[in-house]
Amino acid sequence: MSTPLVIGTRVTREYHLGGELVHALRGIDFEVAEGEFVALLGRSGSGKSTLLNLLGGLDRPTRGSIQVAGRELASMNAAELSLYRRTTIGFIFQSFNLVTSQRAWENVALPLVFQGVGRAERKRRALELLEQVGLGKRADHRPTQLSGGEQQRVAIARSLINKPRMLLCDEPTGNLDSNTSAQIMGLLRDAHTKGASLVMVTHDPALAASHAQRTLRMADGAFVDELPVPAVAGGGA
Amino acid sequence: MIFGLALDGLLRKKGRNLLTMSGVLIGVFALTLIVALGQGLSHAVTDTVASSDNLRQIGLTGGMGIELSNDPADVRIEGEMDDDRRERLLRAAINRRQIRQWSGRRVNEIDDAAIEKLSKLPHVESITPVIIERYQLQLDTQGKKYETPASLSIGVDVGRKRYEERLIAGRYFSGPQADEVILHEYLLYKWGLLTSNDYESVLGRKVKLSSIISEQTDPMQNAPEQMRAMMADMSDEEKKAMGVLLPRLMQQFGQFSGERQSVEREFTLVGVIREQIPGDVFNVIEDGNAVQTDVFLPQETARQLFLGSVVNRELGYPRALVLVDDAENAPAVEQALRDQGYTAFSVASVLEQVETMLTVITVIIAFLTGIALIVSTLGIVNTMITSVLERTREIGIFKAVGATNFQVMAVFLVESALIGFVGGLVGLGLAALATIPGDLIAKSIIADRAAVPYAGGVFVIPLWLALTGPALGTVTAVIAAILPARRASSIDPVKALRHD
Ligand SMILES: Nc1ncnc2c1ncn2[C@@H]1O[C@H](COP(=O)(O)OP(=O)(O)OP(=O)(O)O)[C@@H](O)[C@H]1O
Ligand SMILES: [Mg+2]
Numbered sequence: 001m002s003t004p005l006v007i008g009t010r011v012t013r014e015y016h017l018g019g020e021l022v023h024a025l026r027g028i029d030f031e032v033a034e035g036e037f038v039a040l041l042g043r044s045g046s047g048k049s050t051l052l053n054l055l056g057g058l059d060r061p062t063r064g065s066i067q068v069a070g071r072e073l074a075s076m077n078a079a080e081l082s083l084y085r086r087t088t089i090g091f092i093f094q095s096f097n098l099v100t101s102q103r104a105w106e107n108v109a110l111p112l113v114f115q116g117v118g119r120a121e122r123k124r125r126a127l128e129l130l131e132q133v134g135l136g137k138r139a140d141h142r143p144t145q146l147s148g149g150e151q152q153r154v155a156i157a158r159s160l161i162n163k164p165r166m167l168l169c170d171e172p173t174g175n176l177d178s179n180t181s182a183q184i185m186g187l188l189r190d191a192h193t194k195g196a197s198l199v200m201v202t203h204d205p206a207l208a209a210s211h212a213q214r215t216l217r218m219a220d221g222a223f224v225d226e227l228p229v230p231a232v233a234g235g236g237a
Numbered sequence: 238m239i240f241g242l243a244l245d246g247l248l249r250k251k252g253r254n255l256l257t258m259s260g261v262l263i264g265v266f267a268l269t270l271i272v273a274l275g276q277g278l279s280h281a282v283t284d285t286v287a288s289s290d291n292l293r294q295i296g297l298t299g300g301m302g303i304e305l306s307n308d309p310a311d312v313r314i315e316g317e318m319d320d321d322r323r324e325r326l327l328r329a330a331i332n333r334r335q336i337r338q339w340s341g342r343r344v345n346e347i348d349d350a351a352i353e354k355l356s357k358l359p360h361v362e363s364i365t366p367v368i369i370e371r372y373q374l375q376l377d378t379q380g381k382k383y384e385t386p387a388s389l390s391i392g393v394d395v396g397r398k399r400y401e402e403r404l405i406a407g408r409y410f411s412g413p414q415a416d417e418v419i420l421h422e423y424l425l426y427k428w429g430l431l432t433s434n435d436y437e438s439v440l441g442r443k444v445k446l447s448s449i450i451s452e453q454t455d456p457m458q459n460a461p462e463q464m465r466a467m468m469a470d471m472s473d474e475e476k477k478a479m480g481v482l483l484p485r486l487m488q489q490f491g492q493f494s495g496e497r498q499s500v501e502r503e504f505t506l507v508g509v510i511r512e513q514i515p516g517d518v519f520n521v522i523e524d525g526n527a528v529q530t531d532v533f534l535p536q537e538t539a540r541q542l543f544l545g546s547v548v549n550r551e552l553g554y555p556r557a558l559v560l561v562d563d564a565e566n567a568p569a570v571e572q573a574l575r576d577q578g579y580t581a582f583s584v585a586s587v588l589e590q591v592e593t594m595l596t597v598i599t600v601i602i603a604f605l606t607g608i609a610l611i612v613s614t615l616g617i618v619n620t621m622i623t624s625v626l627e628r629t630r631e632i633g634i635f636k637a638v639g640a641t642n643f644q645v646m647a648v649f650l651v652e653s654a655l656i657g658f659v660g661g662l663v664g665l666g667l668a669a670l671a672t673i674p675g676d677l678i679a680k681s682i683i684a685d686r687a688a689v690p691y692a693g694g695v696f697v698i699p700l701w702l703a704l705t706g707p708a709l710g711t712v713t714a715v716i717a718a719i720l721p722a723r724r725a726s727s728i729d730p731v732k733a734l735r736h737d
Contacts, residue, residue, distance in 0.1 A: 086638070114641070114644050
């Protein structure tokens, strides 16, 4: 039995909103196996994005522990977290989050800028990925000149450029029609096939069922019915 | 790489950033121009003066024999009074003392004996009297008679071929004792002589110089009384000086009013000298006196003519030029001459004072101008805060893809630095451009007023100043951006990504 890539233990995230304490995550336990494709389902406000942000090191848990590849995220400082994001994680958002003033290839290459990779090498690798997502001819276009689906493909290319071990997708098809969604899901599956672990937030149970190896259902900051441990890694059930 | 992101942010809001930049631009522009002017003036002084042997020269005039102290500690105000009044009276006493020193009569005159004595001081190479005197002048040709009531003459060091380069007609002196005279083109022009034919008509003719006889009645009629009154409030030290001075003065004036003897001599007009132009050798001490000179005589001839007057023999030469073996020794010799009871100033020390003064003025004005730059930083702070706000979502993206806080900060610091650098560079460029009309204007003003022509620029931008402009703009802008950039780096990426 191999060690899971992610081990979350009593992960709690609370927000102070005015005088109120908002329990976004209520001490949940979970695991994600290396190379696993997990879907996160749940109503709005159930804590899906909060969990994803914690996994991606964009946020820290109020309490509890998140270990990724043997390293404890909760105790990392800001510099260590940014290194973790830079090397281990690829983010894909519902609203694409491209830099509007930059060309497609520049957006794809953005993570490399912060790794200090030279421009020529950046462009070469970005074009390679754009080719993979079928946008080889759109490299010099700006996000405003691209459709939603194309923008999301650029975002996927960007998330893959640092060869991350884990892709975190927050409703990647939420803004897209079904045809385009299928295209995007195809790309994500490709990435998964090539070995990346995937955690994908979605509202669509059918989408989860047809692509993910395991679906975790959330409600009010906790998991419901499904076992939060991978069947493969857990060795049964 | 970070640079690209910063440039991207900069180009996105061109108008706003240009406006912000113009603040830096104006600051650097004004600062560069002011300092360039200071530099130019300082160069003008140095270039004019530091040429030839100026720095080895000391101007020597007669002295009181005793150097009076200007030290306030030596002046005492007696009696009961409040501090304010004592302070006022003390200042009054010092002021009166200083004025008396300046207007005081000489005790130690510069005559041949003094020159011989002082020439033996260490490091003194030579002491030459500067002989300037006014003479009535007459020039007779067959047809015409030219004359002036009082033209200024100067003795010329023939050995050093002084002024030979300025000869425009005729020839130079044949020797230091020749009975020859060279006249200034301006005097000839005043006589209506302009062409080479005109010059030919007068060259070789006789010029008669005669001393000017004072038409005033005896100015010393009332002097003793005045002097007694003057001496009433003098310190013991000053009285001692006056005690030496008074009998000699009386003697001189007595002779002056009694003799009224006229000197008269004839010389051959051998040449015409032009006005000084840029590039001519300029000696502060000799030529400072010579700017109004119309009549040039060989030094020894001028000296004999000068000493032909009893008064001159008694009062000595008006001043002398001391040449020191090395510029380094000028201050020491200057002090030695003062210790001997003479008034002496070295060109080097005067130059140093002028330069110090120029530097102080430049620094003060530059400091005031710097306020413009400080104000421009407020504009930068404002622009950068706005830029950070606008780019909040982008900052979230940067962080999500792995940018460190420092890298996020760097994006904004570089963006601001670019504003400052370009602003500084353009400011410098405009200042450099402005020096062109500035030089023309300044020169036209100077040309009308300055006795000594100067060929260089009035505004000078040395390399260090050129580097300072953009550097200052950059540094100012970076400092202004520190707070906004830190704010950017501390933005919570989760919130930023939700931001729109
Ligand atoms: N910064 C915050 N301050 C206060 N409360 C917050 C904050 N961020 C999230 N929450 C709360 O935490 C809970 C979980 O939010 P989260 O964004 O994780 O939900 P979600 O499952 O992603 O919902 P959606 O499907 O609408 O994206 C919600 O009740 C939300 O209001
Ligand atoms: Mg969400």
